[in-house]
Amino acid sequence: xxxxxxxxxxxxxxxxxxxxxxxxxxxxxxxxxxxxxxxxxxxxxxxxxxxxxxxxxxxxxxxxxxxxxxxxxxxxxxxxxxxxxxxxxxxxxxxxxxxxxxxxxxxxxxxxxxxxxxxxxxxxxxxxxxxxxxxxxxxxxxxxxxxxxxxxxxxxxxxxxxxxxxxxxxxxxxxxxxxxxxxxxxxxxxxxxxxxxxxxxxxxxxxxxxxxxxxxxxxxxxxxxxxxxxxxxxxxxxxxxxxxxxxxxxxxxxxxxxxxxxxxxxxxxxxxxxxxxxxxxxxxxxxxxxxxxxxxxxxxxxxxxxxxxxxxxxxxxxxxxxxxxxxxxxxxxxxxxxxxxxxxxxxxxxxxx
Amino acid sequence: xxxxxxxxxxxxxxxxxxxxxxxxxxxxxxxxxxxxxxxxxxxxxxxxxxxxxxxxxxxxxxxxxxxxxxxxxxxxxxxxxxxxxxxxxxxxxxxxxxxxxxxxxxxxxxxxxxxxxxxxxxxxxxxxxxxxxxxxxxxxxxxxxxxxxxxxxxxxxxxxxxxxxxxxxxxxxxxxxxxxxxxxxxxxxxxxxxxxxxxxxxxxxxxxxxxxxxxxxxxxxxxxxxxxxxxxxxxxxxxxxxxxxxxxxxxxxxxxxxxxxxxxxxxxxxxxxxxxxxxxxxxxxxxxxxxxxxxxxxxxxxxxxxxxxxxxxxxxxxxxxxxxxxxxxxxxxxxxxxxxxxxxxxxxxxxxxxxxxxxxxxxxxxxxxxxxxxxxxxxxxxxxxxxxxxxxxxxxxxxxxxxxxxxxxxxxxxxxxxxxxxxxxxxxxxxxxxxxxxxxxxxxxxxxxxxxxxxxxxxxxxxxxxxxxxxxxxxxxxxxxxxxxxx
Numbered sequence: 001x002x003x004x005x006x007x008x009x010x011x012x013x014x015x016x017x018x019x020x021x022x023x024x025x026x027x028x029x030x031x032x033x034x035x036x037x038x039x040x041x042x043x044x045x046x047x048x049x050x051x052x053x054x055x056x057x058x059x060x061x062x063x064x065x066x067x068x069x070x071x072x073x074x075x076x077x078x079x080x081x082x083x084x085x086x087x088x089x090x091x092x093x094x095x096x097x098x099x100x101x102x103x104x105x106x107x108x109x110x111x112x113x114x115x116x117x118x119x120x121x122x123x124x125x126x127x128x129x130x131x132x133x134x135x136x137x138x139x140x141x142x143x144x145x146x147x148x149x150x151x152x153x154x155x156x157x158x159x160x161x162x163x164x165x166x167x168x169x170x171x172x173x174x175x176x177x178x179x180x181x182x183x184x185x186x187x188x189x190x191x192x193x194x195x196x197x198x199x200x201x202x203x204x205x206x207x208x209x210x211x212x213x214x215x216x217x218x219x220x221x222x223x224x225x226x227x228x229x230x231x232x233x234x235x236x237x238x239x240x241x242x243x244x245x246x247x248x249x250x251x252x253x254x255x256x257x258x259x260x261x262x263x264x265x266x267x268x269x270x271x272x273x274x275x276x277x278x279x280x281x282x283x284x285x286x287x288x289x290x291x292x293x294x295x296x297x298x299x300x301x302x303x304x305x306x307x308x309x310x311x312x313x314x315x316x317x318x319x320x321x322x323x324x325x326x327x328x329x330x331x332x333x334x335x336x337x338x339x340x341x342x343x344x345x346x347x348x349x350x351x352x353x
Numbered sequence: 354x355x356x357x358x359x360x361x362x363x364x365x366x367x368x369x370x371x372x373x374x375x376x377x378x379x380x381x382x383x384x385x386x387x388x389x390x391x392x393x394x395x396x397x398x399x400x401x402x403x404x405x406x407x408x409x410x411x412x413x414x415x416x417x418x419x420x421x422x423x424x425x426x427x428x429x430x431x432x433x434x435x436x437x438x439x440x441x442x443x444x445x446x447x448x449x450x451x452x453x454x455x456x457x458x459x460x461x462x463x464x465x466x467x468x469x470x471x472x473x474x475x476x477x478x479x480x481x482x483x484x485x486x487x488x489x490x491x492x493x494x495x496x497x498x499x500x501x502x503x504x505x506x507x508x509x510x511x512x513x514x515x516x517x518x519x520x521x522x523x524x525x526x527x528x529x530x531x532x533x534x535x536x537x538x539x540x541x542x543x544x545x546x547x548x549x550x551x552x553x554x555x556x557x558x559x560x561x562x563x564x565x566x567x568x569x570x571x572x573x574x575x576x577x578x579x580x581x582x583x584x585x586x587x588x589x590x591x592x593x594x595x596x597x598x599x600x601x602x603x604x605x606x607x608x609x610x611x612x613x614x615x616x617x618x619x620x621x622x623x624x625x626x627x628x629x630x631x632x633x634x635x636x637x638x639x640x641x642x643x644x645x646x647x648x649x650x651x652x653x654x655x656x657x658x659x660x661x662x663x664x665x666x667x668x669x670x671x672x673x674x675x676x677x678x679x680x681x682x683x684x685x686x687x688x689x690x691x692x693x694x695x696x697x698x699x700x701x702x703x704x705x706x707x708x709x710x711x712x713x714x715x716x717x718x719x720x721x722x723x724x725x726x727x728x729x730x731x732x733x734x735x736x737x738x739x740x741x742x743x744x745x746x747x748x749x750x751x752x753x754x755x756x757x758x759x760x761x762x763x764x765x766x767x768x769x770x771x772x773x774x775x776x777x778x779x780x781x782x783x784x785x786x787x788x789x790x791x792x793x794x795x796x797x798x799x800x801x802x803x804x805x806x807x808x809x810x811x812x813x814x815x816x817x818x819x820x821x822x823x824x825x826x827x828x829x830x831x832x833x834x835x836x837x838x839x840x
Contacts, residue, residue, distance in 0.1 A: 001373060004545055011822060012362075019359065172359035173560050173829035 019172055021181040031319025033219045037200025038176055038184040042319065045213040050314050050324040052083030057090035062099045062158040068123045069096040071339075072256070074106045074113075075130030078263050083325040085130075085261075088332030093339070096122065102149075102157055106131060107139045110247060112149035119254040121151050126297075126339060127251055129244075130261040132321075133268055133285055134227045140240040193276065195222060203280070205273040211318040218274070221321045224267035225280065232284040241292045248296040257297060257342065259335065262289065263323070264302040266316045297338055304334050354397040356606045357560055357829075364394065369613055373540050376615075380537040384511050387614070391516040395479075398520070402478040405443065406514060412439055413488040414509045417495045417502035433496045437489060444485050447477050452681030480520035482678060486645055487513055491527040493649055500527045508534050515616075517607040521600075523621040523641035530618070538615030547803065548612025550818075554802045555605025557821055561828040562788055563598030565781050566591040572772075574742055577752050582759035584769050585752060592742050593735045594785060597626060600639070605800055624796045626734070626789075627712050629726035631695040632705035634734060642678070646671050661701065668700060669693045679741070684749055688740040695733050711797050784828070 025040040034041055058073075059066060070093035073079050073086045079097060080086070089095050103109035110129055113119065131139060184196055192204045201220045208214045230236060248258045268283035286302040305315055305327055316323045354360045368390045375382040396403050416436035423429040491512070494500040503509040511534050518525060573580060573588020580588070601622035608618045625637035635643050647656075654667045669690070676689020699705045712727065713719040719727065739756075743749035759765050773779055795801035802821075806814040 001540055001542075004540075004542055007546075008549070011818065015822070015826065016362070171357070171829075172362055173357050173556070173825050175827055175829060177829075178823065178826045 015172075015177065018181045019177050021185070022177055025185060026176060026180050031219075031317055032321055033200050033221065034319045036221075037196040037219065038180050039196060039200060039202070039219060039319070040180075040185050040188055042213050042215070045211065045318050047317075050317065050326065052087065052325040052328075054082065054087075056082045056087050057095075058084075058086045059094070059096045060099050061096060061102070061154060064096060066094070066096075067121060069094045070125050071095045072098070072122070072124040072127045073130065074098040074110050074127070075261070076100065076106065076132055076135070078132060078322060078328075079128075079130045083328055085328040085332040085335065088329050089335060091332075092336050096124070099158075102154060105139050107243065107247075108143055108147070109149065111143065111145060111250070112147050114247070114250045114254060115146065116148040116150040116153075118149065118151055118154070119256070124256045125343075126257050126259055128259045128261055128335065129247070130263060132263045133231060133265045133283070134221070134223045136262055136285075137227070137231050137233075137236045137240060140236075140243045143243050145246065192217070193279065198222065201225060201267075204275045205270070206275045207273045209313060210270060210273060212313050213318060215318065218266070218270050219319060220265070220267040220270075224265035224321075228267070228281045228283050232281070232288070234288050237285065237288045238292065241289070241294060245295045259297040259299060259338070260294075261299045261301060261331070261335070262286070264305070266321055269302060269305065269316060297342065299331065299335060299338065301331055301334075305330060354394055356603065356610075357556060360397065364390075365610065365613075372614060376538060376540065380535075381507065383538065384507050384534065387511045387515060388507050391511070391514040391519060394516040395514065395519055398479045402481075405478055405481070406484060409440060409443070409484060409488055410510050410513050412436055413492055413513070414503075414506055416492055417509075418504065420492065420495050421502045429496060433492060436492045440485050440489055444481060447481055449677075449681045456683075483522045483524055484513055484519060486524050486642075490524070490645060490649065491531075494527050500531065503527075503531055503535070505535070515611070517610040517614075518618060521603050521607070522639075523604055523607065523619050524645050525618060525641070530616070533616050541615065544615070545613050548609040550802060551605050551609030551612065551800050553609075553818060553821055554800055555602045555607075555609060556825050558598040558602030558605065558788075560602075560825050561598075561784060563595045563602060565777075565828055566595040566598065566785070569777060569781075570595050570742065574744075574748075574752065577748065577755055580768075581755045582757075582762065582765035584765065584772065585756035587769065589735050589739050589742075589752075589756065593626075593731070593738050596738065596741070597622075608800075620799065624711070624792060626731055627727055627793065627796055628730050629708045629712055629723060630699050630704065630730055631692065631733065632699045633708040634730055635692070635696065636709075642675065646675055650674060657700075664700060665697060668696055672696065683746050684740045684743050687746060687749070688737050691737040691740065695737070714797065784824075 026034070026038065027041045028035040030041060033039060059069070071089060073089075073095060074097075075086075077100070078084065080100065086095055086097055098106075098109065098113075103112075106129060110127065179197075187194065187196065188202065192202070195201050199222050201218075201222060203218045203220065205216055205218050208216050210218065244258065244260050251258050262285070264286060265283070267280075268285065271277075271280070271283055274280055286300060289298070290300060290303075305323075308315060308326075308330060312326050314324050315327045354364060368386065372383055372386055375386055392403060395406060413436055416432045419432040420429050423432060491500070491509075495502050503512065508531070512525070512527065512531050515525075515530070515534075570588050570592035573585050574592070577585065604621035608621070611618045619641055621639060621641050623637040623640060625634050628634035628637055651667055651671050654670065655663055656667065657664055659667070672689040672693035673686055674689070676685040676687070676692075679685045679688075696705070712723055739752055740746075740749045743752055773782070791805070792801045795803065795805065798804050806817055
């Protein structure tokens with residue numbers, strides 16, 4: 001038995017030690033950037049006040065029984081959840097949200113809904129189309145303006161939805177058990193300006209006041225950077241703008257107005273703080289969007305949030321691709337103001353008529 | 354508690370070390386430990402199912418004694434029937450009631466009648482099919498006077514609930530396992546090391562082969578409408594690799610763990626994908642189940658010692674029941690039926706027992722004839738697996754139709770190349786080839802790596818074990834549930 005134990009230990013003990021290091025320092029329960037990039041968690045990063053802990057008053061298409069709403073929201077993960085701008089908007093307006101399982105391309109889905117019977121069944125004054133900057137150009141390509149999506153099809157998606165079980169935490173026998181302690185973790189502490197795991201960049205910054213843990217680096221998703229060149233192309237942006245203008249016309253026939261809300265990538269938002277910019281292309285998406293002739297209501301979220309950069313830390317989470325409750329509250333207030341201004345304009349117009 | 358979970362990594366050494374410490378004292382301490390640790394193991398799945406398991410153990414324990422002590426054949430038969438009816442009754446309730454109810458309602462709908470039948474909202478207890486058959490074989494063997502009843506309750510309980518085989522077999526026989534339970538086990542270094550090697554190989558099959566093949570198979574079967582032609586053919590092949598890696602891997606781990614504790618379990622898989630015909634395949638695949646059906650169903654019906662029509666009838670009964678055992682879905686029945694249709698020709702031609710030895714024994718390569726036979730048998734098996742994996746019969750038919758369409762289109766092949774290039778990587782194909790080469794090389798052994806490197810220097814051998822262990826982590830993380838846990 002002694003011989004057995006002695007021979008077994010070298011095979012088992014090293015992996016157990018690596019596993020313990022992993023469970024101590026790696027988490028798949030916190031920011032998405034930590035999880036996908038195999039980044040060690042920061043013990044100094046506090047999230048108190050950065051998440052919203054109130055009730056979610058947004059109605060979802062999969063569960064609502066109502067048909068009249070002030071706002072319809074169709075978007076990605078930024079439009080979902082308790083701390084989203086969608087929920088903050090419910091303080092002043094009734095809001096319906098299209099669940100994300102309905103489609104991966106929100107621009108196409110909105111067109112399909114307009115062409116179908118969805119807007120016969122539901123009534124809205126405003127439609128907010130929200131997309132993260134890194135995907136918005138891709139989503140506006142190959143748009144089909146004649147396809148339809150009916151309410152019946154949406155009901156069918158809802159009824160047949162098999163709830164995805166939340167992904168099990170990475171267990172003992174996982175690549176992260178050896179890769180994290182032996183490679184990605186030492187790299188994080190010893191290296192600057194690199195790409196971890198092919199998915200997450202760690203970029204040195206010239207400020208330690210971006211987040212409450214006072215770090216001198218920024219974690220960003222690799223797609224933010226890899227899509228910059230495409231998103232900077234003025235022709236692509238003009239194409240997006242023409243698609244959105246067409247949607248505006250289509251919606252006006254349905255008595256609704258389009259509000260377009262692009263969300264800046266974390267990379268774009270914090271670009272000015274990157275220490276060594278020579279390796280990183282400057283994002284120009286929002287600069288180009290500003291100058292175009294838009295028929296829709298445009299929320300320049302980057303410009304709005306930039307005004308608060310020196311007021312608040314943690315406008316985005318340090319360890320996540322998403323913005324915090326601070327940002328979503330600011331954006332919701334801005335949207336509310338725009339809607340109220342628009343309502344006044346509309347009333348004045350109808351009074352004049 | 355999965356075999357590849359961190360909980361089991363702690364559970365097993367604790368049980369192992371206490372077990373052998375107690376082994377220096379009395380046998381009964383070892384058996385008490387096995388019983389309570391098995392209860393704990395099972396309760397980790399769902400503690401409520403423990404009551405059902407205990408009930409089944411108590412029922413068969415008392416029935417066994419009653420059958421043995423019965424004064425006449427009628428009384429014997431009564432206790433046998435009682436045990437069978439109650440055991441199968443529970444199995445029916447948990448596993449098949451909803452299936453029969455919905456099939457009946459569907460049949461009534463077809464003729465324009467509406468049925469208002471409610472279904473039971475029951476979760477299927479893990480391993481119920483396995484331990485039910487375990488207990489039934491004990492009762493039937495007592496009735497047939499092949500074995501004496503075990504009067505020590507703990508000993509009998511260990512026989513049924515022994516944790517390595519509790520949730521997914523092998524389905525042991527009282528004649529084989531019970532004598533080992535009642536005999537004191539001594540620690541044997543060579544046996545323990547051999548057990549560890551088998552556990553390692555079982556984990557490799559499950560984590561590296563099965564879980565990674567599952568990603569491709571799941572993509573094909575869960576999104577059939579989005580793919581066609583060659584990708585769906587590959588999907589079916591990868592499912593074949595998945596189910597073999599998964600189930601035989603589990604069996605290897607179960608057998609290896611048992612060896613660590615001084616037990617020898619029956620072999621459950623004997624390189625089935627190297628079979629030269631379907632009859633040989635069924636002598637090599639899930640041996641404990643197919644032999645159970647042979648001994649307790651096929652032979653009592655007359656087996657092969659009856660006329661041709663009855664032989665065919667018996668064959669159909671066995672394969673359809675075997676399909677049904679796997680689950681309450683028409684797809685499993687069709688799978689069983691297909692295998693019966695594959696088997697009948699060799700039965701009628703009296704070629705069902707011609708390949709009793711391993712293929713190409715003592716040779717490195719098979720002959721062209723043997724290789725062709727292996728490929729044909731494997732192809733037939735893969736086709737049948739489509740029904741096993743599909744959600745329902747329309748899905749299986751849809752899968753087959755789409756699989757056979759677009760084979761002439763270059764775009765189909767390019768799509769497969771892109772998928773492997775971007776999503777899965779080509780290393781999995783390379784690993785499967787290495788895996789089957791090792792399996793082929795080791796096909797005459799208990800398990801593929803049992804003799805691997807035994808004649809090499811120990812440093813080289815340990816390096817190979819370390820490489821295999823590292824691959825478990827490197828290719829791990831896909832985390833699919835063992836397929837046979839759902840049965």
